[in-house]
Amino acid sequence: MTQRQIILDTETTGLYADNGDRLVEFAGLEMINRQMTDQTLHLYVHPERDMPEEAAKVHGLTIEVLEAKNAPPFAEVGQQIADFLRGAELIIHNAKFDVGFLDMEFERMGLPSIEDLGCKVTDTLTMAREMFPGQKASLDALCNRFSVDRSKRVFHGALIDCELLGEVYLAMTRRQFDLMGGAQSEDEQAGKPQAVAETVRTGRLKVIAASAEELAAHEQYLDELGEGCVWRAAAKTQA
Template sequence: MSQRQIILDTETTGLYAGSGDRLVEFAGLEMTNRHFTGKNLHLYVHPERDMPEEAAAVHGLTIDVLEEKNAPVFAEVGQQIADFLRGAELIIHNAKFDVGFLNMEFQRMGLPTIEALGCTVTDTLAMARQMFPGQKASLDALCTRFEVDRSKRVYHGALIDCELLGEVYLAMTRGQFSLADSFAESAAEAAVNRRPRPEYLKVVQPNEAELAEHEAYLDTLEKTSDGHCAWRPKAAEAGA
């Protein structure tokens, strides 16, 4: 059974999980076998503090907007998020940031960390830097590189960023899976070639009727070729 993958993104009040900043939006899109399952989780979260103007300018979420959305505090949804993530491979762009905030919020509630939930983490930022050294590796830059339409991305919202990241991740890894398919086909062919083969071929001798039929056929060839039957010269010479 294929492992669940979750394309994940968060939005926060700032950059520092250890200095009082809080999570304000969570989005996760589930994928198995490189196909989105439709099982997703998207939540707005009240940070229980003010929203800095510079943060709101990035994601468009003010405290008023969150209150209009009746956004719960993290303590009300933390268990739901943890259960959704448990045991999955998390696909995150700049994973250290999002994992740091999730772990901070989980620990405030006494919940297990991402690692303790049995999750593995794939950082697409690190992947991009390895694939394209010296090139821009932001999500915007990767969307441009892989021709992913980001025209609907007005703000850095967690849900739209997950949708874009999902397409980017599939594009980034398409070659790996094509290569894996080729290896699988080669392995299957090799397995067929390794099947035990008989050490000899069984020789079936003709019976008298079959020999007589064969000689009659050669007689016909000899008559139609004016005695130049290719199957009888040596026999004729041997009998001379």
């Protein structure tokens, strides 16, 4: 069975799930086989408390805005969120933060934790720090690194951040996916014949054999190098 992946983000009233802060926005985008599906869950949530000015400056959500959107309290949507996440791999940037808030909200309702829902968590912040040690690993920095357009990101909204994170995650894992033999070219996806070298599979890696035309071009290049060609001298020694 194909593993469901969900690109996930939340917005909150503050930084501390264990000290009275609450979740105010949830977004999750489903991805299967590295393709986004039409299964999306995006909810605004009333925190049942005040909204600190500092938090509103980050995500643009005030209590008045949430009430204008008829945002329900988490108790009315928590089961829906839990059912959406159940058994999926969650792709989250700075996962400790979002998982902490979701677990806090679930516990208030008597619902299972993220772990108990059978979810695997992949933290793209940890991935980025391992891939680019000593460099900035924020979502903005990764968008810049992978040329992901973030011009529509006025505030740190959960939905737009999920969309950006989805593109960043695909870019971060593209090389690994290619090595596992899972990627297809545009021609392959369209069912067109490929005028490229033959692919030989060895284990789970792809070895691309040179075509006759490429081999001929290589020999011509070696001819142009003349008698001092190191490549041919080495080949004769090996023979």
